[in-house]
Amino acid sequence: MKTLPRFIKKTAPNSLKFKLLNLVKLALSPKHIEVMSLLPDMYGILQGIPTERIIKSAYFKASGLAPEKEVNPARDNCGVMWLAPAFPASGKYAQELLDVVKPLYRQYGFDFSGCIARMGDRTFYALFGIFFDRENTQESDRAIELYQNLVEVTQKSGYQLYRSGIPYWNCGNTESVGLINLLNSIKQTVDPEGIFAPGRYGIF
Numbered sequence: 001m002k003t004l005p006r007f008i009k010k011t012a013p014n015s016l017k018f019k020l021l022n023l024v025k026l027a028l029s030p031k032h033i034e035v036m037s038l039l040p041d042m043y044g045i046l047q048g049i050p051t052e053r054i055i056k057s058a059y060f061k062a063s064g065l066a067p068e069k070e071v072n073p074a075r076d077n078c079g080v081m082w083l084a085p086a087f088p089a090s091g092k093y094a095q096e097l098l099d100v101v102k103p104l105y106r107q108y109g110f111d112f113s114g115c116i117a118r119m120g121d122r123t124f125y126a127l128f129g130i131f132f133d134r135e136n137t138q139e140s141d142r143a144i145e146l147y148q149n150l151v152e153v154t155q156k157s158g159y160q161l162y163r164s165g166i167p168y169w170n171c172g173n174t175e176s177v178g179l180i181n182l183l184n185s186i187k188q189t190v191d192p193e194g195i196f197a198p199g200r201y202g203i204f
Contacts, residue, residue, distance in 0.1 A: 057113075060131040079132035079140060081147050085159035086125045089118070097126055100157050101150060108146040125162045163201075 041051045058073035058080040059066035066076075073080060087093040094116060105112040113129040128150065132143040151161065160179070183203045187194075194204065 057129070058131070061133045063133075063135065077134050079134035079143065080129060081132075081143060081165050082127060082129045083147065083150060083154075083164045084125045084127045084162045085154045086119065086123055086162040087159050089120075089122050089124045094124065094126070096157070097154070097159055100153050100159075101126075101128060104146060104149055104153065108142050108149075110143070110146060119162070161201075 038053070041053045044051055045054070052069070052071040055071045055073065056066040058071075058078040059076065060080075062073075062076060062078045064076060085097065087097055098114070101114070102112055110130055110132070113131060114126055116124050116126050119125055130143050130146055132139045134140055151164070155161070160176070180202060183201075187203050198204070
């Protein structure tokens, strides 16, 4: 599987070899061939093997190209924020969540970016990203406002954040008293001195 991304990268999109490969791929999946080339990296992530390839998406609106190695969005002033609400493993809930989120991206003038991943037999989570130009103050402000609105509307719609980006951990507070009590009880048991991530996600 590791040879697939390298093969695609070295094969010209208009070449006969690429077209033949695409025909074979169409028999297996409707996904575009470049999307299929991500499978080895995604499979590795599910096995706990880190990859820099996914992180390169943070350079979508950066002034420079992503480096081949030692990818560092913070160092390279990339503008990216993300949040990940969880929901029951059902197409119905996935569509309802998308119906709530997508209009906000349009309202604030950003490209929609999202993917859905499986957490278990009963739970999925959606990973929504906001990519923006950090050198553009107005766009940065709009990105922050969009993020805050995404957190608000997803929680009001009953979708609890599974986790959020580092600067926005406080946005992950839940309105569910029962959940907070459960999380606080677990926290007290495994970390009674409050050493790890004190106060984050509203857990004390």
